[in-house]
Amino acid sequence: MSYVKWVVSAAILAAAQLAVAQGQTTANVTHEPGKATVSGMHKVTATIDKIDADTRTVTLKRHDGKLVEVQLGPEVRNFDQLKVGDVVNMTYKEALTLSLKKGGGGETSMQETPSMERAASGAKPGGTVGREVKVTANVVAVNQKTKTVTLQGPEGGKMDLKVEDPEQLANVQVGDQVEAVYTEAFAVSVKPAQHK
Template sequence: MKHRTALLIATMIAIAPTAWAQTENVETMKAPGHASIKGTSRMTATVDSIDAATRTVTLKTQQGKMVEVEVGPEARNFDQLKVGDVVTTVYRESLSLSLKKNGTEPASISEQPSMERAAKGQKPGGTLGRQVTIVADVIAVHPKTKTVTLKGPKGNIVDLVVEDPEQIANIKKGDQVEAVYTEALAISVEPAVKK
């Protein structure tokens, strides 16, 4: 399963270069003991040519750039692709940091992957994502340099910059920080618009 997921990730990443970005939306939020940032990018390209023998698709971006993508066997319904089809990718990611006063749980890291493929007979597409949650211990607070030193689950030490004076005043040695990182990539294929 890991190997298959890695191949699918590689395929999806290959067809979502940032050069295709049409729109980008970034939102930030701050509250006492909490901060988050979310971003969304949308990319679109048109299928210019298909080599079924090598499962290679040439896509043309809206800027006219040609990109070759090798579509792995884990991508269903390759035979449904047609020249002129429109490929749309939507990439979302978010990071939230939450302060846990006088934290008592052990430092930890966990990851939850998710994957959904198009049903058989439909145009290729699907979603791929993951959520990573890390709990780290606050081992030092440095108000003058606006940094908090965190010790992660594997013993690694990280200095986190905290620009907001109210936020840093609320953090003490012995607290914990929970970071939740989420990313998802959705790919859809629509038939060419008939003129």
């Protein structure tokens, strides 16, 4: 696994630990003929309660009072800038867009593109990590009775996709292709503690 993919995976895992915290969650669904998008965002704010510089572990106090330990690897710049009382803002976004490609004929494929942006040297730690996964699959079956479309991906695996909208389902035929684009991003920013 490449370094960037490892960093993205580690950040997403850290986001999962914090996602169970109380925070602000929004979700949105849009659709038009042959296309549908589902997106969501979760924001969490926590305060640094304790810092263990030897192990690079930061204990965060969530809004609900629970403590969560997060170990920050060497890829996190400016660890020494963190202070107890600093406010950590985290935002996790994800989206899935499905687009119908009438007539198909193209190659099935899967492509994953990681992304990473780190804080500048000397600034509070922070940044954004994410990835985009793009899959093109063939429609190999359409079942009007069960409202499912069976897709076959680039490695031969099959999956059934439930399509509740009758107009969307009526538009899909064997031989078409579906392009799925999944994106996720985890952003962290740190604000200095408010001194009284």
